[in-house]
Amino acid sequence: MRHTIAVIVENTPGALTRISGMFSRRSFNIDSLTVGATDHPDYSRMTICVHGDEEVLEQVIKQLSKLINVIRVSLLEPNESVERELALIKVNADKDSRSEIMQLVSVFRAKIIDVAPRSMVIEVTGDEQKVDAMVRLLRQFGIKEMARTGRVSMVRGTKVVKV
Amino acid sequence: MTKMSGAEAILACLKEEGVDVMFGLPGGVLLPLYDAIYSSDIRHILVRHEQGAAHAADGYARATGKVGVCLATSGPGATNLVTGIATAYMDSVPMVAMTGQVATSLIGRDAFQEADITGITMPVTKHSYLLRSAKEIPKAFREAFYIARSGRPGPVLIDLPRDITVEEIEFSYPEIHLPGYQPSVKVHQMQIKKAAKALVEAERPVIYAGGGIRYAEAHLELFELAVRLNAPVTTTLMGVGCFPEENPLSLGMLGMHGTKYANYAMQEADIILAVGARFDDRVTGSIATFAPKAKIIHIDIDPAEIGKNVRVDIPVVGDAKNALSEMLKHVSPRPRTAWNDKVDYWKKEFPLRYVMSEEVIKPQFVVEKICELSPDAIIVTEVGQNQMWAAQFFTHKDPRRFISSGGLGTMGYGLPAAIGAKVGRPDCEVVDIAGDGSIQMNIQELATAVLNDIPVKVAILNNGVLGMVRQWQELFFCERYSHTTLGSCPDFVKLAEAYGALGLRATKPSEVEDVIKEGLASDKPTVMDFVVHSKEMVSPMVPAGASLEEIMQLEG
Numbered sequence: 087m088r089h090t091i092a093v094i095v096e097n098t099p100g101a102l103t104r105i106s107g108m109f110s111r112r113s114f115n116i117d118s119l120t121v122g123a124t125d126h127p128d129y130s131r132m133t134i135c136v137h138g139d140e141e142v143l144e145q146v147i148k149q150l151s152k153l154i155n156v157i158r159v160s161l162l163e164p165n166e167s168v169e170r171e172l173a174l175i176k177v178n179a180d181k182d183s184r185s186e187i188m189q190l191v192s193v194f195r196a197k198i199i200d201v202a203p204r205s206m207v208i209e210v211t212g213d214e215q216k217v218d219a220m221v222r223l224l225r226q227f228g229i230k231e232m233a234r235t236g237r238v239s240m241v242r243g244t245k246v247v248k249v
Numbered sequence: 250m251t252k253m254s255g256a257e258a259i260l261a262c263l264k265e266e267g268v269d270v271m272f273g274l275p276g277g278v279l280l281p282l283y284d285a286i287y288s289s290d291i292r293h294i295l296v297r298h299e300q301g302a303a304h305a306a307d308g309y310a311r312a313t314g315k316v317g318v319c320l321a322t323s324g325p326g327a328t329n330l331v332t333g334i335a336t337a338y339m340d341s342v343p344m345v346a347m348t349g350q351v352a353t354s355l356i357g358r359d360a361f362q363e364a365d366i367t368g369i370t371m372p373v374t375k376h377s378y379l380l381r382s383a384k385e386i387p388k389a390f391r392e393a394f395y396i397a398r399s400g401r402p403g404p405v406l407i408d409l410p411r412d413i414t415v416e417e418i419e420f421s422y423p424e425i426h427l428p429g430y431q432p433s434v435k436v437h438q439m440q441i442k443k444a445a446k447a448l449v450e451a452e453r454p455v456i457y458a459g460g461g462i463r464y465a466e467a468h469l470e471l472f473e474l475a476v477r478l479n480a481p482v483t484t485t486l487m488g489v490g491c492f493p494e495e496n497p498l499s500l501g502m503l504g505m506h507g508t509k510y511a512n513y514a515m516q517e518a519d520i521i522l523a524v525g526a527r528f529d530d531r532v533t534g535s536i537a538t539f540a541p542k543a544k545i546i547h548i549d550i551d552p553a554e555i556g557k558n559v560r561v562d563i564p565v566v567g568d569a570k571n572a573l574s575e576m577l578k579h580v581s582p583r584p585r586t587a588w589n590d591k592v593d594y595w596k597k598e599f600p601l602r603y604v605m606s607e608e609v610i611k612p613q614f615v616v617e618k619i620c621e622l623s624p625d626a627i628i629v630t631e632v633g634q635n636q637m638w639a640a641q642f643f644t645h646k647d648p649r650r651f652i653s654s655g656g657l658g659t660m661g662y663g664l665p666a667a668i669g670a671k672v673g674r675p676d677c678e679v680v681d682i683a684g685d686g687s688i689q690m691n692i693q694e695l696a697t698a699v700l701n702d703i704p705v706k707v708a709i710l711n712n713g714v715l716g717m718v719r720q721w722q723e724l725f726f727c728e729r730y731s732h733t734t735l736g737s738c739p740d741f742v743k744l745a746e747a748y749g750a751l752g753l754r755a756t757k758p759s760e761v762e763d764v765i766k767e768g769l770a771s772d773k774p775t776v777m778d779f780v781v782h783s784k785e786m787v788s789p790m791v792p793a794g795a796s797l798e799e800i801m802q803l804e805g
Binding site for chain 2: 096099103104107144152153156157
């Protein structure tokens with residue numbers, strides 16, 4: 087079972103190491119981890135996706151909460167939250183395949199952000215399934231390079247995860 | 250506000266925190282700090298190896314309840330502290346470890362004696378700081394001491410680059426602001442009432458108490474609750490002494506080398522009240538078959554401990570003293586029942602025992618004699634068979650008088666920890682019950698004891714082997730004694746004398762009492778070398794991975 091956790095952490099050197107170190111030391115499996123700024127200069131927000139049963143999840147949350155630099159830990163229920171992932175995909179594209187790729191990009195509401203004689207860079211945003219589907223379809227043209235962000239997630243409605 | 254150097258500010262912080270002693274060893278990057286220490290009235294005890302400093306700070310903390318402080322230089326000095334820090338972490342000991350670091354301008358350049366000590370110690374510290382400017386000193390020290398001693402205690406490391414110790418600052422001691430750290434001390438009333446009800450209605454209750462009782466100083470509440478409920482009490486190794494063992498309700502220690510009756514009681518209980526204990530694998534044996542009939546109430550100040558190893562029916566997060574005193578408000582006296590008779594029967598039928606010998610000294614006999622001749626001593630142990638015999642055959646009755654490396658099982662812990670304990674409690678007799686293997690891992694600290702006039706007493710149960718490992722080889726590896734024979738070197742009496750300590754030896758059972766008497770009467774650090782039976786095994790024993798009721802008596 088996969089879970090998404092939002093973590094507000096102090097912006098201090100070592101906070102990320104402490105968190106990733108805790109995961110490896112306790113043998114918890116991280117699927118993805120993203121970090122970015124919040125609207126408060128002292129705090130960052132991480133979105134961590136972990137694999138495990140209910141017991142593992144409970145331990146992950148408790149062990150995260152124990153870290154001094156961690157201010158808040160919230161489990162984001164999949165039905166009650168929105169999630170997005172972004173991928174940049176550099177794909178082989180010559181004049182024969184270019185228009186077909188552009189059609190796919192338009193169906194996925196993705197964007198072409200760079201074009202070269204033999205390749206294109208595509209930006210796709212969406213939930214994980216959508217990004218996966220895009221990647222699968224582009225594979226036939228030959229993917230030269232790919233960069234994915236991992237998931238960011240937020241609770242729907244007025245509820246917030248803040249300091 | 251007064252202007253001072255970073256080094257002076259560090260000492261001012263230690264003063265603010267009430268530190269009266271620290272254990273350390275200087276080095277290049279610490280020169281400015283040691284220069285400030287030279288004119289400070291905080292006592293500094295020079296050790297011979299940094300690991301000794303960490304264990305001494307640990308022993309001091311366990312004996313006094315105060316935060317232990319140790320200090321080492323950058324690079325190898327700092328890495329030498331690691332075992333001591335890890336030991337303190339596993340046993341939740343309040344400690345602040347200060348390490349020197351190369352100047353901030355050199356960090357990351359593989360400078361001479363540079364080591365990333367905050368990185369190295371991250372998994373074994375409660376928290377750590379790498380300071381980048383002298384201005385950060387007061388806040389870091391204030392937080393470090395608070396974090397070390399509050400909630401579930403633990404070691405905190407502060408890494409001090411050389412340049413910040415000479416930088417001048419305006420000193421003021423700040424207030425604490427830690428939004429990410431609010432230890433849960435208060436307990437949930439609903440949970441307390443539920444737990445109390447379950448205990449009062451229990452047919453076969455057992456209390457399983459750990460080191461949390463000692464840190465919360467909850468032993469009186471524990472006693473009151475046990476007596477009121479007529480509930481038998483077993484303790485973990487860390488909890489030894491938290492319930493007086495001469496009390497009829499005491500089951501002694503449980504687990505791998507616990508008493509048969511404690512383990513039987515756990516397996517038969519219908520309610521187990523776990524307080525400040527963490528269901529370690531040495532306690533539970535096979536988790537799948539652990540306490541199969543019991544509902545479990547678990548009181549712990551660390552929420553992450555609840556549900557970590559076993560399923561818990563009634564969790565109570567909070568300080569053990571608060572929790573138990575709240576619980577006492579809801580617990581009515583429970584009369585003795587058939588359960589108590591059954592437990593008493595087990596106690597009578599399966600006592601801790603060993604076969605006495607007239608020719609060769611039995612290690613258990615030495616421990617019993619120390620107990621008889623110095624019943625109020627603080628007992629510190631090394632790790633292995635000596636540790637188990639010290640736990641089993643000394644009648645413990647005070648929570649701060651049994652000091653042992655439980656979680657990490659650090660050989661070499663005993664002597665430096667005994668030095669720390671004696672420094673913290675100079676009024677008490679401090680005896681390190683040691684093995685000949687363990688004692689050699691930090692034997693150099695005899696110099697620290699002698700030169701600083703710290704009269705600790707070391708009782709070596711000298712069997713010439715790494716006894717606990719040898720025991721497993723005998724039982725589970727077809728008596729193939731691979732590298733567990735230490736032989737008869739060194740001569741511990743001569744070694745003690747070489748350090749200026751008193752050395753004594755007993756080779757026959759008839760000599761044991763006189764040696765202990767002479768050792769206890771000595772006002773010098775003393776090494777008592779008891780040449781004991783090398784094949785003696787720690788008994789009883791639950792084989793690793795077996796169920797607690799499969800505990801077996803091993804006759805030596």
